[in-house]
Amino acid sequence: MTVDDGEKLSLKQGILLLIAALAILLPGLTSLPPVDRDESRYAVATTQMLASGDFVDIRFQDQPRYLQPAGVYWLQALSAAAFTDPDARQIWAFRLPSLTAALAAVLVTGVMTSLWFGSWTGLLAGLLLASCMSLGFEARIAKTDASLLAAVTIAQFAFMWVYAGAARSRWPVLIFWIALGVGGMLKGPIILLVVGLGAVALALWDRSLARLKPLQPLWGLPLALLIAAPWYVAIGLATDGDFFRVAIGDNLLHKVGTGQQSHGGPVGYHLMGFALTFWPGALLAALAVPFAWRERGRPEIRFLICWIIPAWLVFEFVSTKLPHYVLPVFPAIAVLTAAAVTSVQPQANARWLKVLFGLVLLLWLAVSLTVSLLAPVGFWIYEARLDPIAIALAAAAIAAVGVMTWRVFAGRPDQAVLAGAVAAAVVSLNTYGLGLPRLEALWLSPQIAQAARAAAPGCERPQIISAPYHEPSLVFLNGPRATRLMATPDAAAEALAQTPACGVAVIGAEEREAFLRRAAALGLTLRPSGQVVGQNYSDGEDRELTLYVTAPVDGTGRVAP
Secondary structure, eight states, rough: OOTTTSSOOOOHHHHHHHHHHHHOOOTTTTTSEEEOOOHHHHHHHHHHHHHHOOOOSSTTTEOOOOSSHHHHHHHHHHHHHSSSSSGGGOHHHHHHHHHHHHHHHHHHHHHHHHHHHHHHHHHHHHHHHOOOOOHHHHSSSOOOSHHHHHHHHHHHHHHHHTTTTOSSSHHHHHHHHHHHHHHHHTTTTTHHHHHHHHHHHHHHHTTTTTTTTGGGHHHHHHHHHHHHHHHHHEEEEEEEHHIIIIIIIIIIIIHHHHGGGGOOOOOOOHHTTTTHHTTHHHHHHHHHHHHHHHHHTTTTHHHHOOOOHHHHHHHHHSBBOGGGGOOOOOOOHHHHHHHHHHSSSOOOOOOOHHHHHHHHHHHHHHHHHHHHHHHHHHHHHHHHHHHHHHHHHHHHHHHHHHHHHHHHHHOOOHHHHHHHHHHHHHIIIIIIIIIIOOGGGGGGHHHHHHHHHHSTTTTTOOOEEESSOOOOOHHHHGGGGGGGOOOSHHHHHHHHHHTTTTEEEHHHHTHHHHHHHHHHTTHHHHHEEEEEEEETTTTTTTEEEEEEEEOOOOOSOBOOO
């Protein structure tokens, strides 16, 4: 099939796809509190950019944050300044770039698929990507990964257009190099890894560079560099090269050799987690394997295979692993899966294939049951109650999973995609829209920020001094200048002595005795002013935190009420 065959995705169908994607990705965007740790670090650094006016040097409080380029911080700053008062610290405004990028990736995936396989297949491919758990999380989080996905998808769409011989103008080539430059400003060399490895694999497979020459790198590469290079030069000069030493030497290369921050895993980690990260489409993705092998002679299929396999192998062999690392290849998986479920599949009679599919089905059903029950189980574990709405939505999700399974065995896997999208939308509503925002025991930072304001009612913004609770979400909610994360209880007491008027110390149960002893030695008269109890989900530790303020004394030396 050429790019001119079949019916392309119409404007009405594109709008329908975006509405469906919003139904899946929007719940929880505004109600989910700031998430630790990466999202809150990004949001804090963005607020500091806006406050200082320095859009080159990236900082979290007084510490440099030299992990990624500034692109996503600029997008978040633009969104926060356009839609809210940044001082109000409304996290949803910082998340809008991620949601917008996720929608763009879904739409481009749908359009890309429709050009080669028709509009119905394009709709299914877009739904498969919008429904997957990995994108569902990243679309709601103020980080780089959804934006990187959009840049990769756009670049690969333009590349695929050129490679398949469909480009009749320079526009796809121009779009490719612009997307490559933008991707370089979002997460450094990661977009080059995905696109570059795919290009190398295609050249080796074709045993020729003929299909790559139309990319015109002689003028395209300078264009991409023109987009990204100015900031890289500026940050290099501003930091005397420290950015490159940290970002490349301490971050990127260490991720290859060692599992950073305990984020390690064996080879096969991403494959083992695929049933969850690409849920609910993971079951249908199994159908794409024989389809891709059978149709590998087609340029567009060959391109999709080379988009997936080289990058996936690199992510498997890199020591540091997180589930979202393979997200940039999910659009290609969605396209192949949608093409497979709408094609005429030969009957798989091989016994080993049936056994393998049966094992995949069992794993997928286990994952389906788990994600469907997340909200009601969460209410039971953390609040010891049964929430009837959460239970009803979980039942609806399980029913949609049942319909999806039925349509697969009925020989209509294309209809199974629709049932899977319904299941994903219900799980999204139940988990992100209803369950997580209401589990207060998991959200210690909002409780601390609220309790600190109550403890210092005469202060415009309390000065929170915390030990050992050090989560970035607290810094975001209370402000980087008004939040001090102390290494020891003695240091917390000394800091409180320096800010007696509006200081609020947040002290853990194990640190309480040492804190009070040091405070007494400093001559501080303290009064407990509240308590926050819950679980710090970032480290799995239960926390009992007591808030202390300096207490005024009356003429007799007693603590004033």
